[in-house]
Amino acid sequence: MHLYGTQSVNELGHLTIGGVDTVDLAQVYGTPLLVYDIALFRERAIAFKETFKKAGIKAQVAYASKAFSSIAIYEIAKEMDLSLDVVSGGELYTAATADFPREKIHFHGNNKSYTELQYAFDEKIGCIVVDNFLEIEMIKEISEARQQKMQILLRVTPGVNAETHDFITTGQEDSKFGFDLKNGQADDAFLKLYNHPYITLLGMHCHIGSQIFETDAFRIAAEALMYKMIEWREKFKFTCSVLNLGGGFGIRYTVDDKPLAPSKYVEEMENVVLSMTRKHNYPVPEIWIEPGRSLVGDAGTTLYTTGSMKEVPGVRTYVAVDGGMSDNIRPALYGAKYTAVTANRMMAPHSDRVTIAGKCCESGDKIIEDAFIADPEEGDLIAVFCTGAYTYSMASNYNRLPKPAIVFCENGHDQLVVRRETYEDIIRLDVPLQKTGQEVSL
Structure with a gap:
């Protein structure tokens, strides 16, 4: 047992x-x-953070709170010095009620409303993860009307098919999320944002799915995003400061599940990023990850x-x-x-x-x-x-x-x-x- x-x-x-x-x-x-x-939640959070610390890589571990949202769990996440991934106005409101540090809140979602985006600006959150072209125009409009700055990441789909259930895979080309990395959508989104006076483009984000037990998909996704970042520097003299590789790390529901330790997923990402930055003389970006299920x-x-x-x-x-x-x-x-x-x-x-x-x-x-x-x-x-x-x-x-x-x-x-x-x-x-x-x- x-x-x-x-x-x-x-x-x-x-x-x-x-x-x-x-x-x-x-x-x-x-x-x-x-x-x-709660001791297990704390243990998992420390394990993710310590792996980055040992490698000497600047990082943010953001709790993907769609897994379980409440004032109390946000308060625990704040105690553990985690960042926070929210996906709706309701989750943002809960975070604000918990007095979560606004600069460490990242707002996701494939169909954010104008009202939700305004709310994100009202709260002066740390980052909006931009998912589509309509959202780009809304963020531009709000930031220009208010003359208020906002940091963003571009969510991209790297074309990676993770081995998981169809309902929880998100990184393949046929996905409702993000800008396709292969058909030029990501480049078009980049050109609309990278030199905007009020919008600071930090880098890219991807999330390839949930309940994933192997590291190959994470490695391939990291490589795909790094190659695009290197290409943008060569073409536009733009250097991404953040690489967000999402979450999806599997847990053990039954004896048939064979999850890896949190450190194994992180180490694989680190190895890819460090290898490619050395090879291409690219500044090591800050790595963000978004464990949700693997924390709670x-x-x-x-x-x-x-x-x-x-x-x-x-x-x-x-x-x-x-x-x-x-x-x-x-x-x-x-x-x-x-x-x-x-x-x-x-x-x-x-x-x-x-x-x-x-x-x-x-x-x-x-x-x-x-x-x-x-x-x-x-x-x-x-x-x-x-x-x-x-x-x-x-x-x-x-x-x-x-x-x-x-x-x-x-x-x-x-x-x-x-x-x-x-x-x-x-x-x-x-x-x-x-x-x-x-x-x-x-």
């Missing part, structure tokens, strides 16, 4: 996270409950309580829990795999093969189809590992189910950081029909 971070089993046979008994957590906060091992993914564990069970003879046994696709859409969306344990009976043999099903009215609401847990009993506490990324951030109120609470655990202490939604929260934005005294025929 593989445990993550600070997870362990106490003398009662209960799973603990951050030194806190998960059975106690479930009793205090209820279930479903998303629990974060396996730091998160979801706790569920079991309810009804159904045996289909010769086929499977269903064990239903009090959550499902409303708090974790990933299995239904793209077949994501997870590992689970019976958190209140960790010492019991985990040999019963069951399907852990959610409570949503969809046949596809299955969290794990082949879960090996202790002989299931009603009221068991099921812990599903590695749910820290793209679960709560993609959660919904499907079937009008409230979103779960979130707790941070560290050094034997637990703290509620996102309260559980109530039924009142769910109807808060509903507007009843106006009473006119006449029947309305629908």
Whole structure:
């Protein structure tokens, strides 16, 4: 049985996270409950930063907060001296509320609205990652009207097909993101921006996908961007000061996943950049990366309580829990795999093969189809590992189910950081029909 971070089993046979008994957590906060091992988040952040430090390369490690956004996680990222990758006005507002250093915020997105861009200027953030030609014109208009400077990166697609699920690969030529590096779009974008009086072009950005386990794709992408940077210097006497190679570093969801240590991905990028800068006498750019899943993914564990069970003879046994696709859409969306344990009976043999099903009215609401847990009993506490990324951030109120609470655990202490939604929260934005005294025929 593989445990993550600070997870362990106490003398009662209960799973603990951050030194806190998960059975106690479930009793205090209820279930479903998303629990974060904050020490593991800190450990991963330090590992990324230390690898750059050892190589003597100036760098920024930006938490890709689309994986999980909240005021509290932004506050932890600030404590760890990380930068922050946001992708919407809502994430930027959350960051501002957390008083995250504005100069370390990078704003992404393939369809930023004019209002969102104005908001970025209002907050005087550190960088906008420009994704398309319409955005270029909007940024020009806003900066000129305000006579306000803004730093930008150009997001490019380097034509790299990373080995991952089609829904989460983003670096290939056929992508909704960025300027194509091969068909001249990136050059056209560069020419529109590189000598603008209010816009400072720092360099280029790419993101080739998510949940990637090998380094070849990162190496090829780094080479492609470096060659373009060298070409721009030769043609236009322009030197890029920043090379942002994105994120997408894989984590271990099941025993079949074989992720590399954070340092391995970073070292491969460093080797490519240092080799090419030496060969072409190019100043070593500041390297930015954007880990999201690899910081919070396996730091998160979801706790569920079991309810009804159904045996289909010769086929499977269903064990239903009090959550499902409303708090974790990933299995239904793209077949994501997870590992689970019976958190209140960790010492019991985990040999019963069951399907852990959610409570949503969809046949596809299955969290794990082949879960090996202790002989299931009603009221068991099921812990599903590695749910820290793209679960709560993609959660919904499907079937009008409230979103779960979130707790941070560290050094034997637990703290509620996102309260559980109530039924009142769910109807808060509903507007009843106006009473006119006449029947309305629908």
